[in-house]
Amino acid sequence: MLDNLRKYAAAYAVAMGGVLLTCLSSWNVRDELQTSHLKEFQWAASDRIESVRAVVGQGLDALREIRGLFYAAQGIDETEFSVFADSILQRRPYIESLLWAPMLTAPGQVPPEGAPGKSRAAIGSELPPPVPVALVASRAALGPAKGVDLNAISEVATLFERARASGEIAVSGRMALTGRDRESLSVIYAVLPVYAPGKARGVAAGAPPPHVEPLGFVLGIYRIDELVHLAISLLEPRGVEVLVSDDSAGSEAKFLHFYASRLEPRSAATAAGLLPDQDKDQPRMVATIRVGDRRWSITCVATHTFRSAEAFTQAHWSVLVGGILFTALLSFYLVRSRREMDSRIRLAQTIYEREELLRQLAETVDVVFWATNAEATRLEYIGPAFRQIAGEEVSLDSSAPSLLLDVFEPDDRRVLRQAIAQLQTDGGRFTVVLPVSRGEHDLLWLRVCGFPVREAAAQLTRIVGFCEDITEHKLAEDALRDSEAKLRTLFNHSPDLIFTVDAQANILLTNRPLPYPVGGAGDKRSELILPPDVRAAYLEKLWQVFASGRIEHYQYTSSDGTWWEIRMVPIASAKAVMAAMVVITDITENRKLQWQAIRSARLASLGVLSAGIAHEISNPNHAITANAALLTRIWHDALPILGEYQQEQGDFLLAGLSFAQARETISRGMGDIAENARRIQKIIANLKHLGKQDRGHMDELADIGKILDAAVTLLDARIRKHTDSLTLDLPDALPVVRGNVQQLEQVFINVIVNALESLPERSRSVKISARLDSAGGRIVVRVKDQGQGISEDVMAQIGEPFFTTKAETGGTGLGLSISSSIVEKHGGVLRFESNRKFGTTVSIDLPISTEE
Incomplete structure (x- = not known):
């Protein structure tokens, strides 16, 4: 125990120091993020306050522009007023109406424009003079109509008194105005007195001339909600809510408008005009601005979705988890390095012992x-x-x-x-x-x-x-x-039955007497030597030899359980096949040995795959299956609680999705996890199928497309290891091939593995295709790689047993030899085309089955 502590002291020190530094870094990051969050909010709130201040100022400037028009034109008609006011309404959508109301010196009398009004002393004891609306520019005929006496409206009359007293703009509190769809709109009225041109200088200085009445008033009606929304919509959404209040009004009429953040559109002010309950403990900023002769209070509050360093609000946890993981990895690396050092010491000792063994071997x-x-x-x-x-x-x-x-x-x-x-x-x-x-x-x-x-x-x-x-x-x-001459003699006593036949299958020459009579006297038909159920197939293969000039094979089993192989070799001249040599060989023992070799090769292939599959599929799949079931049960148990919460609190977001979307997405995701786990299980099942005992039957109907697809599935891990591009190009349907499915699968796996291992880098590709030949009688499977190609000296020995270029990586040299033998037994041909620049193409030519 003490030795282990000394050996791994550095790893322990790194682990403890790393955890301590990670905790300190996490706390520091969290504190900095909170400070940055508050500063970001203050900047965003200042932007909104200044935007509201600017838009309000622009709205009130519209009244000064109309007053300037009166001073410049020395009297305007209704058309000029309408054109000028409409341009203002287009630029400022929050202004509902602009009106000009002259102040009459006597009831029913309209003084000429520019005429001075009565002095305050002259009218002090009379009723307030009427102020009828003379000119109107409105969006939808909202507000007072033309001819209405504004002094008859108490709120407006109060505004007139304040404007006359100050000589500047007077603004009302929040007032109600019936809208186009009969809804009540929250508006404010603003009034600016217009004096005679000779008195304009005193007005501009901020104080009206004493005892001088204005010619009239320019009046504007402003929608509060449109004004605030326009001001804030110019800014980027940041998750800030704005409450606008009128500090000059009474406590019950202070509320003007509440602007809900575009990131939380469902938020609303309380009935009393206060901020929502969820904003109670959030950071806020309050500022006061002048609106004419009134003061407005603007309160900005950060919502829970305030967009500051939002993506990094959990960064301290990331730092904490990342630091602990890095510390764990570094500690693991130190432990691993120590173990590798011990392994190297043992390896050095082993090398010394083997060098000594080699020396003894060389001397012996x-x-x-x-x-x-x-x-x-x-x-x-x-x-x-x-x-x-x-x-x-x-x-x-x-x-x-x-x-x-x-x-x-x-x-x-x-x-x-x-x-x-x-x-x-x-x-x-x-x-x-x-x-x-x-x-x-x-x-x-x-x-x-x-x-x-x-x-x-x-x-x-x-x-x-x-x-x-x-x-x-x-x-x-x-x-x-x-002894060569003696061997020629012994050839005639070969255990194989060797004879030559003509195109009619008649025996021309044999190395020994036939095993049993083939027919009547003088009957030399070669098919009669064979069992009755083999004769038709033998004759078909023999005719193919004479037609194509290729060697054909056929194997059959006799009633006593022995296996026989018929090998038909064409004897051709320069132009045509003259005869065929037929060799009938007892291959029972060879068959047994071949089964064992094929089985060993298959197990070797499985051994290559198992190392990756055991780690990449088995253990993760168990964890995926178990955790998927547990998570599904947890989700189903949580659904009623979440549903009840939704009914009580309204809809809410999970990972940016509404509850309904999240419920569907998570349920579908659980199903996908289970489905993919079953897919992994299918891959393992295919691997087990590859390891089944092969009985060597050659009478199965093999679908080449399905066999290629299964082989690619089995090799998925190796494919991802060697290349980013493997293409499987198959037609919709291919004729079947008669033979052994497992042996054909082994051939394709060997060829594809060789193609993958030849690639020098992952960017190179492998293409697998299957097509009928031009005659339509054979299927040609091609495996084309962009590897390093095959040299001429290797190509000359590529089919020899036990020849391999991968001895240092465990190659046995039997893969292609056995594959070639399997393809020949299926009546096919295995060909190689190689180029150092363009890679290697392996073609597997197999005859299709003519049976239905």
């Missing part, structure tokens, strides 16, 4: 291992077994290449030098067989092999090889030549 076996530098000017190593060839007195400490060359005769020495020079030029291996003379009657035959050793940059760094005594093999080879 009869094969002589040797190595030279790339220029073949220095002998770097030669095995102790060389003394058995050169004699016990030879010294192995010399580094001169002559130590190895001098045991051969001069001509043989020249051959070996040429082979080494050819290796240095071409980079290929060499094998030469040379004699070594040991006395007058003693002659050894050595097989000398050399191999290039290259670095990552493909530069030749060393030449290694071995010398093997093949004297016995050479003598056996000579004896083999001597």
